Amino acid sequence: MTAPLTDVAIAQAHTLEPITEIALRAGIPPEALITYGPTKAKVDITRLRPGRDVGKLILVTGISPTPAGEGKSTVLIGLADALTRLGHSAAAALREPSQGPVMGIKGGAAGGGYSQIVPMEDINLHFTGDFHAIAAATNTLAAMVDNHVQQGNALGIDSRRIVWQRCLDVNDRSLRSVITGLGGTAHGTPRETGFTITAASEIMAVLCLAADLPDLKERLARLTVAFTFDGTPVAADELGATGALAALMKEAINPNLVQTLGGTPAYVHGGPFANIAHGCNSLIATQVALRHSDIVLTEAGFGSDLGAEKFFDIKARHGRLDVNAVVIVATIRSLKYNGGLPRTDLGTESLDHLREGVKNLARHVANIQQFGATPIVALNLFTGDTAAERAFLRAWAKDFHVALAECEVWARGGEGAEDLARVVLENLSQGSSLLYDPERGVEHSIEVIARRIYRAEKIEYSPQALRDLAVLRENGWDRLPVCISKTQYSFSDDPTALGAPTGHTLHVRQLIPRTGAGFIVVLTGAVMTMPGLPARPAAEGIDIDDDGRITGLF
Structure with a gap:
């Protein structure tokens, strides 16, 4: 039996188009292209011509992540390729991978299977610096x-x-x-x-x-x-x-241009985490994409409680962006995990655990609706998903009045997301709104997010956080938006509270003014701004052969 291809093997077998051709497809003039070899480039923002009307913006987020994997970036890339296949001028705008997760627990972060951005080894390792x-x-x-x-x-x-x-x-x-x-x-x-x-x-x-x-x-x-x-x-x-x-930072400010396996232009620029930072790619890259493509897909890290909330209340606020649709990526395996099914049993059909776990998806859908955006569920299929489980989710979506489309992007690339693309195009809306008014103060902003997005009952401030509040008020920083650093695994600050918990307490540990960025970092629970490596880091499986071919990047 032939072993299944790895992500890196699929990427290495692909013949990339010259980046000059991708730039031409993206509407980037030659004088604005700074090439880094034949397959990647930076776009010199000072040499771009005046933009046209901006395109439609689609935000891709996900349910609460689990060890089972959801494939948010993989779905985004496949959806971008599907739109291209359907004849639309599309572009992807994603974050750059951090070598922390690449060498740690996550491995490579450029999509997967036949839904990747390439050259994936370069993107995952150093890229353009x-x-x-x-x-x-x-x-x-x-x-x-x-x-x-x-x-x-x-x-x-x-x-x-x-x-x-x-x-x-x-x-x-x-x-x-x-x-x-x-x-x-x-x-x-x-x-x-x-x-x-x-x-x-x-x-x-x-x-x-x-x-x-x-x-x-x-x-x-x-x-x-x-x-x-x-x-x-x-x-x-x-x-x-x-x-x-x-x-x-002279060169770093210019967005990077690469391509998907389907030849769709992809701007990959900036990489803040969503659990301890604001979780969105650069505003510059998104705006360049919007000025040169009819449809732009961008991502926000983790679920609606983290990346998507920060996308709306920080990035969209700063950049005056309107979001025309939000794709929420879910898998049957992850929903069953959120419903309490052990990780070792996720390949087993269990409608009871799926029924319990879908409450997590329902919460994310409701959260997105609070921003005035149209949510669309992308059900990323795995080979072990059963007909009964898929039918259950289709029926749930109908009863919940939310659009749902299945996709198979890992195995089929853009072709596997064409149904999803059609559903997205049918559900585009005019724009979006924000959740809170920073002028009402940091405590008010935190309370709105905690109660409406996390469904917390109380907010407790540590003695340090109370001292920090006093400093914010003294220096006039208490009217800045907030960037809440919280575990990605739960709506609460307890990573073990899966599903859709309510009535919990948000524990605010520290408030850090980021006066250059223009927001206040709110540390909650036990979240750390410097992660650690797992017992067996992904770095142990990465290698390079005598011909310079890299393996082990998933």
């Missing part, structure tokens, strides 16, 4: 803060209140809390600090929300790095760092 540029800028600023304190501290920075952390694009729990400056007076002032993973760094958020280079510089200038002894915030611009940071 955007993550490295973000890390370089972040760590340069950290070095300048420490150096300022060492060289006389003219600004009066309290070294105990330096809030700017270094970053690294690796899952490394050992770097969550560290002490720097050891070794004597020549080596700096000893202090406690830590590392954030690059995907959750503020400069990643700045890159993904900036409108252009001048806006990027303004955001970099107002990054809060520390507080003085009298409690005054210190910004990056006061250290003379803005120009150097912008120079390091």
